[in-house]
Amino acid sequence: MESNLVFIVGLLAILLTLVSMTKANEATHYYEFNVQEQTVTRLCKSHQILTVNGQFPGPIVEVRNGDAVTVKVTNKARYNVTIHWHGLRQMQNPWADGPEFVTQCPIRSGNSYTYRFIIQDQEGTLWWHAHSRWLRATVYGALIIHPKLGFSYPFPKPKLELPIVLGEWWTRDIVSVMQQALFSGAAPNISDALTINGQPGDLFKCSQQGTVRYTVNPGDTVLLRVINAALNQQLFFTVANHKLTVVATDAVYTKPFATDVIMVGPGQTTDVLLTANQKPGRYYMAARAYASARNAPFDNTTATAILEYKSATSRPILPPLPAYNDTNTVTAFSNQLKSPEKVNVPTKFDQSLFFAIGFGFFNCSPGPRCQGPNNTRFGASMNNVSFVLPSRVSLLQAYTNKIPNIYTTDFPPTPPVKFDYTGSVPRGLWQPIRGTKLYNLKFGSNVQIVLQDTNIFTTEDHPVHLHGYHFYVVGQGFGNFNPSSDPARFNLIDPPQRNTIDVPVGGWAAIRFVADNPGVWLMHCHIDTHLAWGFAMAFIVEDGVGLSQKLLPPPSDLPRC
Numbered sequence: 001m002e003s004n005l006v007f008i009v010g011l012l013a014i015l016l017t018l019v020s021m022t023k024a025n026e027a028t029h030y031y032e033f034n035v036q037e038q039t040v041t042r043l044c045k046s047h048q049i050l051t052v053n054g055q056f057p058g059p060i061v062e063v064r065n066g067d068a069v070t071v072k073v074t075n076k077a078r079y080n081v082t083i084h085w086h087g088l089r090q091m092q093n094p095w096a097d098g099p100e101f102v103t104q105c106p107i108r109s110g111n112s113y114t115y116r117f118i119i120q121d122q123e124g125t126l127w128w129h130a131h132s133r134w135l136r137a138t139v140y141g142a143l144i145i146h147p148k149l150g151f152s153y154p155f156p157k158p159k160l161e162l163p164i165v166l167g168e169w170w171t172r173d174i175v176s177v178m179q180q181a182l183f184s185g186a187a188p189n190i191s192d193a194l195t196i197n198g199q200p201g202d203l204f205k206c207s208q209q210g211t212v213r214y215t216v217n218p219g220d221t222v223l224l225r226v227i228n229a230a231l232n233q234q235l236f237f238t239v240a241n242h243k244l245t246v247v248a249t250d251a252v253y254t255k256p257f258a259t260d261v262i263m264v265g266p267g268q269t270t271d272v273l274l275t276a277n278q279k280p281g282r283y284y285m286a287a288r289a290y291a292s293a294r295n296a297p298f299d300n301t302t303a304t305a306i307l308e309y310k311s312a313t314s315r316p317i318l319p320p321l322p323a324y325n326d327t328n329t330v331t332a333f334s335n336q337l338k339s340p341e342k343v344n345v346p347t348k349f350d351q352s353l354f355f356a357i358g359f360g361f362f363n364c365s366p367g368p369r370c371q372g373p374n375n376t377r378f379g380a381s382m383n384n385v386s387f388v389l390p391s392r393v394s395l396l397q398a399y400t401n402k403i404p405n406i407y408t409t410d411f412p413p414t415p416p417v418k419f420d421y422t423g424s425v426p427r428g429l430w431q432p433i434r435g436t437k438l439y440n441l442k443f444g445s446n447v448q449i450v451l452q453d454t455n456i457f458t459t460e461d462h463p464v465h466l467h468g469y470h471f472y473v474v475g476q477g478f479g480n481f482n483p484s485s486d487p488a489r490f491n492l493i494d495p496p497q498r499n500t501i502d503v504p505v506g507g508w509a510a511i512r513f514v515a516d517n518p519g520v521w522l523m524h525c526h527i528d529t530h531l532a533w534g535f536a537m538a539f540i541v542e543d544g545v546g547l548s549q550k551l552l553p554p555p556s557d558l559p560r561c
């Protein structure tokens, strides 16, 4: 009896020490991000790009679950800028989310803003990027969240961990590319190269020196944290002769599965394990476009990096890559993504939303500002609303300060006109309306959204990103969503959780989440061209009753417009 008590007291003491140790181990990280111009040379051409601290890709933010992070961003560049922490939930704290004119006004040239946030129950690979017009073309970096001290990955600890940040490179100033497109109304020029950690690789001229190389020992297992930071392009990624075991997407673990190739949409991350179990040699890692729109130009180059076994000098082997339009490979890949075990998916919902998403065209009078097809300007919309950002104040400030005439809350929960979304869409339906329309969600509501691609102009696989949330992807398919037969096939057991969903080209995806994070949260296509054309909307998630269910007050240094 007594010895039992001593044992229990002893156990309690140990537990308490453990708990306090864990607390003590939660670190505070301080970073300084100086956004500045830097001259960079690729493909034999030099020009100034925007960087953080002169680095390209930018600095890696590496923390643990539970840590507090402070990043002082100082704008030493010519342009207005903001930084977004892509995939971080920022519970009650949209002030640190970053999208320009959504949760904050831009940080003006010469000014600073300090992002302060705590990593809450998240681990894995995320990233940060500029969220101000198209500046994220070069302003991006990895955000790696390790498990808390004393906790481990749900797989054997890899020998090496490598961030593999995929990007797009223009040999011209990206701002001029953007300005030309936004002025003319036509599609922007495509990129001149794809990059892996900022380098196109030695298949490109003048690029041999800079090609990224990783050395491994035979038998090593390597964790590749693949991030698609490309501005506009979905990408296939593969490594010659090596299987990739997928273990996580968007910083959520998955049921492991082996594959030769992965497809990563802009905004998404995929963690894969690779074991160096092949003949000692040199093997290319390679990334190339998955381009699903019909008759649309795209960057058809191949970016490479080299995985070399120690002391190997042989010529690197180039892996086969799927064709640019190989949707079957994309579907086979995404169908294998599952949560590791049974998860708690909302089965009854308070909000059943249906968003038709895709292109649109604005008719205009022929001239230099009307260079889209047949005297139009390109547009894009969600439920026929082509989103317009405010410019006087951010949506979040307008919401919290009750400033009228900045936005309305009448974003349509279903398409205002029902049509055969993926069939041949009559030209009369192609012109959306412009607006700053938000949608209200009560705190705690269970939400389902079916995202339905349209065939206005062309169908396309769009990577749709929701800020402030992770959602379950309960189903996807091709053609028009059928509300009477498709839900029966939903995966309500172990669907994957993501923050960015590639909606199948000419198809649909159904996502579910609980609206447990108050604030104003943007949902948009992560192809920046489409975002600029209006492919966005935002949710207002109202405060709940509990203290932990309310928005935190704004930081005192929040930029003013």
Ligand SMILES: *[C@@H]1O[C@H](CO)[C@@H](O)[C@H](O)[C@H]1NC(C)=O
Pocket (backbone or CB within 6 Å): 172, 176, 177, 178, 180, 189
């Ligand atoms: C876009 O491409 C066209 C045709 O190659 C070229 O004339 C134009 O200068 C380019 N624009 C920019 C901003 O790079």
Ligand SMILES: *[C@@H]1O[C@H](CO)[C@@H](O)[C@H](O)[C@H]1NC(C)=O
Pocket (backbone or CB within 6 Å): 300, 324
């Ligand atoms: C893209 O590049 C690949 C490999 O270089 C080539 O085989 C293919 O024909 C190209 N496709 C297009 C549409 O240009």
Ligand SMILES: *[C@@H]1O[C@H](CO)[C@@H](O)[C@H](O)[C@H]1NC(C)=O
Pocket (backbone or CB within 6 Å): 323, 325, 326, 327
């Ligand atoms: C892919 O494109 C090629 C030509 O670029 C075409 O022959 C083929 O039919 C296309 N495949 C699919 C599945 O669309």
Ligand SMILES: *[C@@H]1O[C@H](CO)[C@@H](O)[C@H](O)[C@H]1NC(C)=O
Pocket (backbone or CB within 6 Å): 361, 373, 374, 376, 457
């Ligand atoms: C432009 O006209 C052609 C020929 O009538 C048509 O096929 C195409 O869809 C039109 N595009 C737009 C954006 O109106």
Ligand SMILES: *[C@@H]1O[C@H](CO)[C@@H](O)[C@H](O)[C@H]1NC(C)=O
Pocket (backbone or CB within 6 Å): 383, 384, 416, 417, 428, 429, 430, 431, 432, 433
């Ligand atoms: C979008 O709204 C405009 C203006 O009311 C209308 O002309 C067009 O047909 C609508 N299109 C769709 C797909 O709802």
Ligand SMILES: *[C@@H]1O[C@H](CO)[C@@H](O)[C@H](O)[C@H]1NC(C)=O
Pocket (backbone or CB within 6 Å): 078, 079, 080, 105, 106, 108, 391, 560, 561
């Ligand atoms: C920066 O943003 C402010 C609004 O906050 C705007 O008035 C100003 O024109 C912008 N400056 C540039 C260079 O875009």
Ligand SMILES: [Cu+2]
Pocket (backbone or CB within 6 Å): 461, 462, 463, 525, 526, 527, 530, 531, 535
């Ligand atoms: Cu898109």
